[in-house]
Amino acid sequence: MPGLADCLSFLRLLIARGDPKGIPMATDAIDDYLAMAPVSARRRGLRVLQQDALELHVTSVGVQRSFAETVDAYIARKLAEE
Numbered sequence: 753m754p755g756l757a758d759c760l761s762f763l764r765l766l767i768a769r770g771d772p773k774g775i776p777m778a779t780d781a782i783d784d785y786l787a788m789a790p791v792s793a794r795r796r797g798l799r800v801l802q803q804d805a806l807e808l809h810v811t812s813v814g815v816q817r818s819f820a821e822t823v824d825a826y827i828a829r830k831l832a833e834e
Contacts, residue, residue, distance in 0.1 A: 756797045759785040760804055763823060767808050770815030778823050782830060795834045802827040 762781045766774040782801065789797050802824055809820035 755785045755788045756800060760801060763801060763805065764808065767805065767812065767816055767820045767823060770812075770819045772815070772819070774819070775822055778819075779826050782823075782826060786830065795831065798827055798831050798834065802831070
C-alpha cells in the first residue's frame with residue numbers, strides 16, 4: 753500500500769514523543785496517506801494504522817497514551833467516512 757509504511761513509522765515516532773503539538777502532524781500524515789492510497793486500499797490501510805495505534809496505546813503511559821488515543825479516534829472517524 754503506497755505510503756502506508758511511511759505513515760506508520762511517522763505515527764509511531766509522534767506517539768513515542770507524545771507532544772500534543774504533534775497532533776496536527778499526525779492527522780496530516782493520515783490525510784496524506786488517504787490522498788495517495790488507492791480507494792480500494794484505504795480502509796485496510798486505516799485498519800493497519802488503527803491496530804498499531806491501539807497496540808501502542810496499551811503499552812504506553814501518560815502523554816504517549818493520550819496521543820495514541822487521539823490518533824485512534826481520528827482514524828476511527830476516517831474509517832466511518834470511508
